[in-house]
Amino acid sequence: MTSKTKLDSIDSTLQKEPLDVSEIRKDFPLFESREGAISESTHPPITYLDSAASSQQPRQVLSAMESYYETTHANVHRGVYAMAEESTRRFEEARSKVGRFINAPLPEVETVFTKNATESINLVAQTWGRRNLKPGDVVLLTIMEHHANMVPWLMLAAEIGFELRYLEITDDGELVIDDLEKKLEGVRLVGITLMSNVLGTINDISSIASMAHRNGAVVLADGAQYVPGMPTDVQALNCDFLAFSGHKMLGPTGIGVLWARKSLLEEMPPFLGGGEMIDDVRLDGFMPTAVPWKFEAGTPPIAEAIGLGAAIDYLEKIGMDKVREHELKLVSYAMNSLKERFGDDLTIHGPADPSRRGGVLSIAYKGIHPHDLAQVLDEYGVCIRAGHHCAKPLMRRLGVPATARASVYIYNDHHDIDVLSEALAKAGSLFGDAIT
Amino acid sequence: MSGLEDLYREIILDHYRNPRNRGELDTPPAKRIEAFNPLCGDEVVVYLNVEDDKIADIKIAGQGCSISQSSASLMSQAVKGKDISAARELIRSFKAMMSIHESKLESTSSEELDEDQQVEDVVVNPEAMGELAALQGVVKFPVRIKCATLSWNALAQGLDEIEEEANSSK
Ligand SMILES: Cc1ncc(COP(=O)(O)O)c(C=O)c1O
Numbered sequence: 001m002t003s004k005t006k007l008d009s010i011d012s013t014l015q016k017e018p019l020d021v022s023e024i025r026k027d028f029p030l031f032e033s034r035e036g037a038i039s040e041s042t043h044p045p046i047t048y049l050d051s052a053a054s055s056q057q058p059r060q061v062l063s064a065m066e067s068y069y070e071t072t073h074a075n076v077h078r079g080v081y082a083m084a085e086e087s088t089r090r091f092e093e094a095r096s097k098v099g100r101f102i103n104a105p106l107p108e109v110e111t112v113f114t115k116n117a118t119e120s121i122n123l124v125a126q127t128w129g130r131r132n133l134k135p136g137d138v139v140l141l142t143i144m145e146h147h148a149n150m151v152p153w154l155m156l157a158a159e160i161g162f163e164l165r166y167l168e169i170t171d172d173g174e175l176v177i178d179d180l181e182k183k184l185e186g187v188r189l190v191g192i193t194l195m196s197n198v199l200g201t202i203n204d205i206s207s208i209a210s211m212a213h214r215n216g217a218v219v220l221a222d223g224a225q226y227v228p229g230m231p232t233d234v235q236a237l238n239c240d241f242l243a244f245s246g247h248k249m250l251g252p253t254g255i256g257v258l259w260a261r262k263s264l265l266e267e268m269p270p271f272l273g274g275g276e277m278i279d280d281v282r283l284d285g286f287m288p289t290a291v292p293w294k295f296e297a298g299t300p301p302i303a304e305a306i307g308l309g310a311a312i313d314y315l316e317k318i319g320m321d322k323v324r325e326h327e328l329k330l331v332s333y334a335m336n337s338l339k340e341r342f343g344d345d346l347t348i349h350g351p352a353d354p355s356r357r358g359g360v361l362s363i364a365y366k367g368i369h370p371h372d373l374a375q376v377l378d379e380y381g382v383c384i385r386a387g388h389h390c391a392k393p394l395m396r397r398l399g400v401p402a403t404a405r406a407s408v409y410i411y412n413d414h415h416d417i418d419v420l421s422e423a424l425a426k427a428g429s430l431f432g433d434a435i436t
Numbered sequence: 437m438s439g440l441e442d443l444y445r446e447i448i449l450d451h452y453r454n455p456r457n458r459g460e461l462d463t464p465p466a467k468r469i470e471a472f473n474p475l476c477g478d479e480v481v482v483y484l485n486v487e488d489d490k491i492a493d494i495k496i497a498g499q500g501c502s503i504s505q506s507s508a509s510l511m512s513q514a515v516k517g518k519d520i521s522a523a524r525e526l527i528r529s530f531k532a533m534m535s536i537h538e539s540k541l542e543s544t545s546s547e548e549l550d551e552d553q554q555v556e557d558v559v560v561n562p563e564a565m566g567e568l569a570a571l572q573g574v575v576k577f578p579v580r581i582k583c584a585t586l587s588w589n590a591l592a593q594g595l596d597e598i599e600e601e602a603n604s605s606k
Contacts, residue, residue, distance in 0.1 A: 371503075371583070375580070376440060387477075401500065430449075431452075432449075
């Protein structure tokens with residue numbers, strides 16, 4: 001698809017890449033050959049540019065889960081026999097890996113397993129929020145939040161009657177914080193994404209958090225996009241809650257994380273009720289157990305937690321600094337090469353400076369509707385996401401119904417960007433200068 | 437590449453680039469119906485003027501992908517000046533052409549299911565469909581069927597409402 005000469009010239013720049021992508025790809029069954037694993041043999045090789053929606057899994061993750069099921073599956077926390085103990089040990093080991101990965105002060109105590117980032121945020125809304133928010137209080141969010149960090153607050157606000165306030169964005173996709181002091185008046189909780197899943201913007205929350213803390217508010221960071229690609233340190237971020245999902249960082253679906261300061265977790269009421277989360281139950285009451293288990297009613301996703309632990313092992317072996325360096329290089333390359341090729345026909349939403357963004361690129365090209373763009377790209381095996389990306393208020397702010405989003409991760413390289421570029425050109429010629 | 441060429445036939449691209457009957461009508465007398473595809477934000481607005489059981493005028497507004505917008509444009513051309521009964525016939529045929537996957541996509545209530553059942557019984561005569569047959573390729577792309585049927589659902593809803601109002605004022 002791409003001309004040979006062009007590829008050669010790119011290869012010379014590959015010399016001192018932070019990651020050896022071709023080695024990494026060998027760990028991913030989907031990429032084992034560039035053919036990918038799609039059923040129709042006529043389909044072109046897969047160019048996977050949708051990791052911001054969900055990443056692929058390396059064999060190490062899959063086999064950690066398989067080995068667990070094959071050798072030690074038993075319910076956790078209740079068994080006396082050796083196998084149940086081993087199951088519990090692996091589950092709790094995964095928890096402390098996750099906690100250490102984000103530099104939690106108390107990894108074993110402050111790391112709560114959930115289903116996904118969405119559930120983590122709902123947990124905070126339904127427990128901390130329900131206990132602490134009153135009519136007249138304010139929850140401060142940003143207009144670039146994913147629905148996951150908006151709807152739980154809208155739901156609760158409809159019930160309790162507190163105010164929702166939003167930080168705006170500049171045309172460059174950065175948060176407007178000039179008037180932060182004023183915006184913080186009456187605020188009890190600040191909810192901010194660490195990285196926008198549409199604009200790619202990385203939000204520096206530590207200074208926002210300091211100001212919020214001075215005003216007596218707590219800070220919830222949505223790390224769904226940030227944690228997979230950046231070295232994450234909850235102490236440096238200065239947040240009080242951090243939510244993220246396993247499936248965007250090489251882990252399986254069905255496992256998410258809520259980190260929170262121990263003092264907060266302890267004063268929060270339980271979330272769901274049932275087994276695992278109690279110390280004692282009588283006919284007229286119950287005693288919740290200690291944190292973090294207080295928030296984990298019922299049989300947890302054991303294999304998934306172990307899978308996430310293996311994903312973290314994998315990422316740590318590479319090094320999160322390297323992961324970040326790789327994404328930055330790739331995004332810079334993509335922004336430069338697409339701009340160079342398509343000029344004003346192509347717009348990339350969000351910050352113009354690649355170092356201000358993570359691995360996502362929302363593209364507007366020649367007015368071609370994102371659905372049409374994604375459809376044509378699929379014909380070339382290029383997987384991107386078209387839609388509102390669960391950020392409808394942001395779409396309205398950008399004045400578009402949808403965007404076409406390409407996102408990169410550790411297994412993507414310059415070649416993937418070149419294929420994207422080539423496929424975009426095909427879409428351009430198919431639709432010509434259409435468009436309303 | 438054949439699938440794509442099937443989807444984006446020249447007629448479709450032409451109607452996308454140069455939509456027919458684009459605009460608005462005064463309401464009232466016209467009826468305004470809005471249809472929305474929450475999945476992708478596609479939006480079609482149909483303005484209908486019905487006089488003497490005929491679609492005297494129709495205009496289309498809104499924004500969206502090539503499939504939703506060209507389908508609306510083709511539809512407006514096909515039903516303008518037609519009797520309501522003929523327009524309903526065309527809606528049935530069009531939905532039958534699109535029905536191969538649609539019933540699976542929609543979490544239909546039992547009421548709507550019955551309608552789908554009826555739809556299956558309609559025999560589609562491609563000749564009678566004229567330019568609309570260009571949209572046939574959409575059925576190969578199940579996620580896009582909703583784009584193609586968006587304006588047709590709006591039209592059907594508009595005709596229902598107009599007839600209901602006519603009946604209740606009798
Ligand atoms: C910024 C952000 N927050 C939250 C979520 C929700 O993640 P999940 O669907 O895994 O709960 C996403 C996923 O797209 C996201 O990008």
